[in-house]
Amino acid sequence: MRLILFDIDNTLLYTGGAGGLGMNLAFQEMFGISDGFASVEFSGRTDLFILSEALRQHGIRGGLEAHLQGFLRSYHYHLEQTLEERNGHLEPGFPHLLEALQKRDGVRLGLATGNFSQAAWMKLEHYGIRQYFRDGAFGDESLDRAEMVREGIRRFAGDVAPTDVLIVGDTPHDVSSALANRLVAVGVATGTYTTDQLRDSGANLVFQDFSDWHDAAAKLAGEA
Numbered sequence: 001m002r003l004i005l006f007d008i009d010n011t012l013l014y015t016g017g018a019g020g021l022g023m024n025l026a027f028q029e030m031f032g033i034s035d036g037f038a039s040v041e042f043s044g045r046t047d048l049f050i051l052s053e054a055l056r057q058h059g060i061r062g063g064l065e066a067h068l069q070g071f072l073r074s075y076h077y078h079l080e081q082t083l084e085e086r087n088g089h090l091e092p093g094f095p096h097l098l099e100a101l102q103k104r105d106g107v108r109l110g111l112a113t114g115n116f117s118q119a120a121w122m123k124l125e126h127y128g129i130r131q132y133f134r135d136g137a138f139g140d141e142s143l144d145r146a147e148m149v150r151e152g153i154r155r156f157a158g159d160v161a162p163t164d165v166l167i168v169g170d171t172p173h174d175v176s177s178a179l180a181n182r183l184v185a186v187g188v189a190t191g192t193y194t195t196d197q198l199r200d201s202g203a204n205l206v207f208q209d210f211s212d213w214h215d216a217a218a219k220l221a222g223e224a
């Protein structure tokens with residue numbers, strides 16, 4: 001059994017900034033602060049980390065414990081709208097790559113995303129690829145991406161050999177979350193990082209994109 005876990009933003013799809021905008025609108029609604037995440041690095045971070053950083057930077061009392069549930073309600077409400085408003089797209093080769101992998105015996109697909117879980121499912125639903133995934137590791141699980149991946153796999157995959165787990169993502173954070181758990185790191189340069197940068201960060205396998213999905217499916221499934 002080979003488990004292939006995909007990051008969402010800039011790996012499977014690009015929302016046109018709908019996620020960041022939705023989080024900003026929710027933060028503004030709750031705390032009256034516009035552009036509350038301006039000084040927080042989003043790329044490759046878990047949403048839990050991003051929110052806790054913004055709360056800390058703005059000196060908001062109570063932290064995650066006091067504000068997480070309210071924030072999630074507001075964020076999900078706004079995300080519904082921003083996904084409609086912003087023009088995004090699936091990244092090259094999708095959904096064909098997922099379709100091809102799903103057909104293979106011995107391959108199981110999942111998510112390894114920093115997104116809050118409900119927001120993750122909303123994005124996949126909006127772009128029509130929800131049906132390929134049943135479970136995953138999500139950004140509500142930890143401030144730290146490597147720990148998030150570890151917990152997620154333990155929960156839904158149990159005793160799978162680390163060498164049979166591939167983490168596919170567009171940032172060095174995705175790569176390091178794989179390597180920290182001795183998993184196989186696959187980089188794809190559809191975000192802001194180049195293939196060289198992803199390779200330098202330690203990725204075991206690197207793609208420019210998945211437009212040649214036929215070849216990519218064989219490589220990811222371990223056949224080529």
Ligand SMILES: [Mg+2]
Nearest residue numbers: 007009010170
């Ligand atoms: Mg990403």
